[in-house]
Amino acid sequence: MFSHKFMFCWFSINMGTASSMLTQYDIDDVQEHCNNLFSQQEIVSLYKRFCQLDRNAKGFVSADEIMTVPEFALNSFSQRLLKMVDGLNFKDFVAFLSAFNANASNRQKVELVFKVYDVDGHGKVTFTDVIEVLRDLSGSFMSDQQREEVLSHVLSEAGYTRESTLMLEDFIKILDYPGLKMEVEVPVD
Missing domain, CATH: 1.10.238.10 (EF-hand)
Structure with missing residues (x-):
């Protein structure tokens, strides 16, 4: 299971500015954490999506929030996947998604x-x-x-x-x- 110790995201009241809160250091840290499977632009896009999913700006996403993603809602593994992703912060959210990346081993x-x-x-x-x-x-x-x-x-x-x-x-x-x-x-x- 992924670590829940490090709360990675900082959220603003205006979700439209969420991407501006991700620093180059943060992007580099996330890239390293997911074995560089995502580009910097993909990390920023994932961060925007994460912030959209995190409706209450808690710093992590719940299983219910993840189920709003069509790829997961339609996946026959969804209930089992939900057990694995419930409560992930951004860094661990990206690490989880990295297993689905075309370049993952x-x-x-x-x-x-x-x-x-x-x-x-x-x-x-x-x-x-x-x-x-x-x-x-x-x-x-x-x-x-x-x-x-x-x-x-x-x-x-x-x-x-x-x-x-x-x-x-x-x-x-x-x-x-x-x-x-x-x-x-x-x-x-």
């Missing part, structure tokens, strides 16, 4: 997927955890039996069983392949 993307599947947040994923997420994703389009058969097959091909407990490195072994697509376009004003 497959490892960064798989780490995010692992956190989504790690239902209880204990650093391991069980067959039941994966089935629960698959149920959320597939809804009534698949039966529980179909989900279990598909998952058993995928695990078997990767050398695991239904009884296996998967750690992050196991997830990387299973999911780390070229072309993994998890991107969110950052509109630049």
Whole structure:
């Protein structure tokens, strides 16, 4: 989970001037924090969007505020993602979004997927955890039996069983392949 210790944003009463409150030092700090996956212009755009989402100028965004973003509201992972983003300050908000950047490494993307599947947040994923997420994703389009058969097959091909407990490195072994697509376009004003 992301750190909530450092409140990064300063907000003005007039949200229209929010971008002027982001200094070059702040932009550089955020870029470094997200491994330079966003340009300075993208950081400023994200800051403006963050300030729009933070309706009460609290310095962090809530899950309800995040759900106003269409990309998250329409995402089948949205409820699980909300647990991860609720209460993020700007710096951690950008770090979270960096996993969706086209230039993020497959490892960064798989780490995010692992956190989504790690239902209880204990650093391991069980067959039941994966089935629960698959149920959320597939809804009534698949039966529980179909989900279990598909998952058993995928695990078997990767050398695991239904009884296996998967750690992050196991997830990387299973999911780390070229072309993994998890991107969110950052509109630049």
